[in-house]
Amino acid sequence: MAIEGRYTFADMQNPLFLHPSDGPLSISIPKLQGSGDYRSWKRSFEIQLSSKRKLGFVNxxxxxxxxxxxxxxxWDTCNNLLERRFSITNGYRKYKLTKDLFSLKQSNLSISEYYTALSSLWEEIESMNSLPTLTTITPEIANFLAAINTMKEEAKLFQFLNGLDDKYGAQRSQxxxxxxxxxxxxxxxxxxxxEAQRDVLRNTDNYVVEASAMYSSRSGERFVDKGVCTVCGAKGHSGERCWTIVGxxxxxxxHKKLPAKGTSKPNAHRTNSARMSNNSQSSFGRDDVHITSQ
Structure with a gap:
């Protein structure tokens, strides 16, 4: 490959080529913080390996x-170099991802947000699990792979249902x-x-409650406005609107029997006293006439 200690362009394009400066620490990739920055971390990882022509060893x-x-x-030399660089933290990372996966709950998140968080963890865990490549697939192997995929899908389903809030217990059972x-x-x-149906019903219930409260408030206003009159004692109007006051x-x-302004209404007590006086005078007169006749 090398001619007199010098490397040709074809040599450097070969994935098996290793420069003397290449080592376990020659590929610098920022530490993965969590599922939130996984996509950007994955892209940075791919760019770094592609620049060294080593991405093919991973995929x-x-x-x-x-x-x-x-x-x-x-090939063994290059592969061992990559394993030394990236397999150091895989065990801890897998443990943390698996722990986060089984402890993840909906906790009042929307279904979309909850499922997105689960999908990020599933994708990252699967990217860290490497399986051997099969060159010949027989019917038995195809059935075996189908059974494995079914088990994986069931595991995801159970994890999704397990983390749902209790209010979806009936749907989980179904x-x-x-x-x-x-x-x-x-x-x-x-x-x-x-979830969408419950949001619609919740908004409808809030509208009904608000409408009922508004109706009750207005009904109360009408009741006060059309209560018992404090002047004449009749129902259907207030004292301020009584015809004995406003005419x-x-x-x-x-009509026109309302006393003129500046005069007061006849006192009921005086009127009754006058009537009693008249009655007394009338009675006295009749007695006198009777005595005289005798």
Whole structure:
């Protein structure tokens, strides 16, 4: 590959090429903080490996040679270098992701936010699990892979349902009784529909309560406005609107009988006293006449 200690462009383009300065710490990638910055961290990781022509060792596109012993040995060297660099923290990272996954709950988040958080953890965990590449797939292997995928989907479904708030307990039971079990995407869609219906009903209930309160308030105003009159004792108007105060309408038979301004209404006590006096005088006169006749 190298001619007189010098490297050609073709040599440096080969994924198996290692520069003397390449080492476990030659690839600098910021530390992953959590599921929130996973996508940006993954992109930075891919760019760093691509610049070194080593991304194929991670995604499996650069396979170990089976025809050249020298290339197979060089492939082992590159692969071991990457393992030393990135496998140090994989154990702790997998543990933390798995712990976060099983402790994640909805906790009053929307269904969309809750499912997005779960999906980020699932994607990151799957990216850290490497499986061997199969070159020949027999019917038995296909059935085996299908069974594994079904188990993975069921595990995701159970994790999703387990973290839901208790108010979705009835929907959780209905989904678990289905045969076959729905995918986690179908379950999420079903719960989202239930969430939307509850939001509509909640808004409707709030509108009814507000309308009832407004009606009650206005009804109370009408009751006060049309209560018992404090002047005449009649119902249907207040004392301020009583006709004995503001005057009778023209069509009423008592129209113009309201005392003139500056004069007061006859005192009921005086009127009764006058009537009693007249009655007494009348009685006295009749007695006199009777005595005289005798």
């Amino acid at each position: 499996g596109t650069v396979a170990q040679s089976t025809t050249s012993e020298a290339e197979a040995t060089q 989904l678990l009784m289905m045969t076959p079990l729905p995918t986690v995407e179908m379950a999420c869609s079903s719960i989202q529909q239930e 009778y309408p023209k069509w009423h038979h008592k």
